[in-house]
Amino acid sequence: MTRETVLSPRTEQWVVVEAGPFTIGLDEKKSDGRHASWSPAHTVHVDTFSISRTPVSVAEFARFVAETGHRTLAERQGYSYVWVGGEDTTTAGQDHLWWKIDGAYWQAPRGPESDVADKADHPVTHVDYADCLAYCEWSGTRLPTEVEWEKAARGTDGRMYPWGDTPPTPDSCNHSMFVGDTTPIGSYPDAGGPHGLADIVGNVWEWTSSLWQRYPFGSTEPRVIVTKSGTRLELGVFRGGSFFNDCTPRWVSPTTRCYTPRNYSCYDLGFRVCRS
Secondary structure: OOHHHHOHHHHHHEEEEOOEEEEEOOOOEOOOOOEOOOOOOEEEEEOOEEEEOOOOEHHHHHHHHHHHOOOOHHHHHOEEEEEOOOOOOOOOOOHHHEEEEEOOEOOEOOOOOOOOOOOOOOEOOOOOHHHHHHHHHHHOOEOOOHHHHHHHHHOOOOOOEOOEOOOOOOOOOOOOOOOOOOOOOOOOHHHHOOOOOOOOOOOOEEEEEEEOOOOOOOOOOOOEEEOOOOOEEEEEEEEOOOOOHHHOHHHHOOOOEEEEEOOOOEOOEEOOOEEO
């Protein structure tokens, strides 16, 4: 199978987002008066692009691995991160319960005793930024920027969520541990947004190609963190909320921004692809 044929059977799954100005973010401040990470709202120009209607699935990633022999970072380092939970699984503020689990990777999402035998149509997880780039190179695609991602998820009418301004419920998307695991892609029609993108919020967070910087874009340089050993780690941006999202429903707004070192993988972080 050649690279050109990898995604061609899914041509109908591409959504074209037309060029034009787009207001990204919201004007919102924290209790201490500082801007939230998605504030201030500001206008940017976005060129025309196409984005996949679905996040990359376990089945699609398996095909990529079968053809290339790719080994993810989680496989090479021998661990990835899994939320181990507590007695109360729907209370915010438990993000500290993401633990490094030996043997966790995309085919064993909760560790060695788990598998993806019945999850071919679920989004793939436990992929870091480099894993996503390798898939994109194989498939002739790329990751969306976070501006492209938000415009595709939210449209241009300023809505708070893909379905409008109504706060999310357990039926809106897979979020806040109401299910506690990934679900088949497209199980929540309301999560499609104005372009009908399956699971554009909820289910898994999605990597973008962007480096983390404060709004408005261009006002600050992208941030990095420096480890005790002096290693500089780039901070990548991911979007969209997940089945966990720290049990904070607000985080499934397309405006919400999160960041992490690009060499990070975990059980609620995946990706979707786009092309110019």
